Amino acid sequence: MQTITRIADLRDVVTDWRLGRQSIAFVPTMGNLHLGHASLMAAAHLHGRRVISSIFVNPLQFGPSEDFSAYPRTPDDDGNLLREYGVDALFQPTVEEMYPQGSAGSTVIDVPGLTDVLCGAFRPGHFQGVATVVVKLLCLVQPDVAIFGEKDYQQLTVIRRVVQDLNLPVTIVGAPTVRAEDGLALSSRNRYLSAQERAMAPSIYRALDQARRRLEAGETAYASIEAEGLASIGAAGITPDFFEIRTAARLERPTELDVHLVVLAAGRLGKARLIDNLQCTAPVRE
Numbered sequence: 001m002q003t004i005t006r007i008a009d010l011r012d013v014v015t016d017w018r019l020g021r022q023s024i025a026f027v028p029t030m031g032n033l034h035l036g037h038a039s040l041m042a043a044a045h046l047h048g049r050r051v052i053s054s055i056f057v058n059p060l061q062f063g064p065s066e067d068f069s070a071y072p073r074t075p076d077d078d079g080n081l082l083r084e085y086g087v088d089a090l091f092q093p094t095v096e097e098m099y100p101q102g103s104a105g106s107t108v109i110d111v112p113g114l115t116d117v118l119c120g121a122f123r124p125g126h127f128q129g130v131a132t133v134v135v136k137l138l139c140l141v142q143p144d145v146a147i148f149g150e151k152d153y154q155q156l157t158v159i160r161r162v163v164q165d166l167n168l169p170v171t172i173v174g175a176p177t178v179r180a181e182d183g184l185a186l187s188s189r190n191r192y193l194s195a196q197e198r199a200m201a202p203s204i205y206r207a208l209d210q211a212r213r214r215l216e217a218g219e220t221a222y223a224s225i226e227a228e229g230l231a232s233i234g235a236a237g238i239t240p241d242f243f244e245i246r247t248a249a250r251l252e253r254p255t256e257l258d259v260h261l262v263v264l265a266a267g268r269l270g271k272a273r274l275i276d277n278l279q280c281t282a283p284v285r286e
Contacts, residue, residue: 001079001082001083001087001088001089001090002088002089002090003089003090003092004089004090004091004092005091005092005093005094005097006093006097007093007097007140010089010091010140010141011140013089014140014141014142017049017050018142022048022049022050023047023048023049023050023144023145024048024049024050024051024052024141024142024143024144024145025044025046025047025048025050025051025052025144025145025146025147026044026048026051026052026053026054026137026138026141026143026145026146026147026170027041027044027051027052027053027054027087027146027147028053028054028133028134028137028148029053029054029055030055030056030058030071030188031055031056031057031073031074031078032071032072032074032078032191033074033077033078033081033082033188034186034187034188035178035186036149036151036177036178036185036186036187037081037149038081038084038085039149039175039176039178040147040148040149040175041053041081041082041085041086041087042085043147043173043175044087044145044147045085047144047147047171047173048143048144048145050088051086051087051088051089052087052088052089052090052091052141052143053082053087053089053090053091054090054091054092054093054137054141055075055078055090055091055092056091056092056093056098056133056137057071057073058098058129058130058133059095059099059103059129060099060103060106060108060125060128060129060132060133061125061126061127061128061129061130061133062126062129063123063124063125063126066123072188072191075092091137091140091141098133098136106132107132108128108129108131108132109128109131109132109135109162110128110131111127111131111158111161111162111165114127114154114157114158114161114250115127115128115131115158117154118154118242118244118246118251118264118266119154119241119266119275120154121242122242122266127154127155127158130155130158130159131158131159131162134159134162135162135166135168138163138168138170139168142170143170144170144171145170145171145172145173146159146170146171146172146173147173147175148172148173148174148175149174149175149177149178150174150175150176150177150277150279151177151178151185151186151187151275151276151277152275153262153264153277153279154251156172156174157249157250157251159172177276177277179205180202182202182205183202183205183206183209184198184202184204184205185205185274185275185276187274187275189272189273189274190272192271192272193269193270193271193272194270197237197269197270197272200236200237200238200269201238201269201272201274203232203233203236203237203238204233204236204265204267204274204276205276206232207228207229207232207236207243207265208229208263208265208276208277208278209278210228210229210232211225211226211228211229211243211245211263212263212278212280215245215261215263215280215282216280216281216282218282218283218285220256220282222245222254225245225263226243226244226245229243229263229265230242233265233267237269238267238268238269238274239268239269240265240266240267241266241267241268241273242264242265242266243263243264243265244264244265245261245262245263246261246262246263246264247260247261248260248261248262248279256285257285258282259281259282259283259284259285260279260281260282261279261280261281261282262277262278262279262280263277263278263280264277265277
């Protein structure tokens with residue numbers, strides 16, 4: 001595996017691959033990798049002759065109350081995992097390399113209606129930072145396919161919309177959420193949980209599953225389903241940010257005629273902020 005830190009060197013590698021007519025699959029990450037990330041690397045091999053991943057902790061997506069410097073960094077373990085999963089190249093730039101003019105005054109990308117709802121309402125500016133860095137990385141790597149996990153469903157939706165709106169020549173593939181046996185979605189944030197909190201955390205999945213069952217049974221009392229979900233995770237000791245039903249494609253408030261839905265939830269448990277979602281198909285209504 002090549003480790004690349006400079007944009008100029010990355011361009012040289014990508015140019016060589018392109019001249020050799022080799023397809024490229026890309027998996028962007030912020031490091032602190034786990035088996036959920038490993039599943040993305042495995043999926044990338046299904047879509048590209050060459051697989052490249054990036055590790056970049058992006059300051060643009062951290063809010064004023066979020067500690068950029070405290071984000072967990074595990075470069076040795078990350079490198080081992082990437083090599084184990086056959087990644088051809090790792091792009092690991094510095095902040096200065098990605099934002100030579102400084103991140104504070106950087107051009108940013110906004111997606112009206114998507115970046116300021118759900119998690120965006122609780123983390124102002126976060127998804128503008130995500131959209132901006134992802135577009136920069138896609139322009140640098142020039143992949144045929146980019147793989148993102150479905151665990152952060154809002155992020156995936158934002159990226160799909162940006163790629164569509166800006167006519168970027170890349171296919172975005174969503175990879176299924178990887179879960180522990182008790183349903184908890186694997187996340188870098190889980191390391192912040194104490195043993196007691198870890199035992200409480202799967203309640204967010206159970207609440208989402210209950211909501212999914214009600215929707216798949218044909219219920220359309222969305223406010224009631226959402227209220228039940230909020231109460232359920234709150235009773236389990238998680239401080240909820242939201243528990244909402246949205247359309248799967250555009251994250252809009254659903255009507256009774258919408259069939260493809262997603263239930264999303266976020267909440268705080270100790271030092272960790274947990275997010276999760278479940279997609280579902282409701283019965284067709286005439």
